[in-house]
Amino acid sequence: MTTLLTLVRHGETDWNAQRRIQGSTDIPLNDTGRSQAAATALLLGRRRFDKVVASPLSRAFETGAIIASHLGLPEPTTYPGLAERSYGEAEGLTDTEVARRYPDDEIPGRESRSALLARATETLAEIAVRFDAGSVVVATHGAVIRAVVNAAAPGTADRYTTPIRNGSVHSFRWDPERFRAELVRFDDPLDDVSEQTGDETFAEQNPLERR
16 A cells, blocks of 8 residues: 655754754754744644654654644654764864865765665655555655655756755655655645745755765
């Protein structure tokens, strides 16, 4: 059976606002981020969901918890494979600082995009099987969402100027035969409102993600 997976990017953090690379560093939501998560929860309330799951990083978990509370569902179950891409020694730096320290773009400890996609795909498959034929909110991160979108529908978000905003919603159906997520809607409008959630593009907040 087909499982509907609704991927939501977490709300804003102080490092997002400061244009610092977060990656695997556990930076919490700020008040703007909590407001964005609440706005997304209101939008998601227009549909029925069976479960909320989340990355274990607090910014995604809290986003998922805010959504789950509004939907009347239990707190999110966490999956390590939904965590943000690790950027190694670049984490905490701005793009200018990264360019100065690593002019050759060789950043120690950075996770490859292929490794990110592999773990995200395996995790989404696990979730889809566990909640077979259900509808699941997945609170996760910008690089995870972009990797899944690009694998499901090449060309949709290949350009890193394509925004993946804080609180934005991206819906997929899980195809068990092809072991992949099929894109239903990128930046799902949920009645054409969700694009108002979050006003900073992911590329602006994380210029390193394109490399």
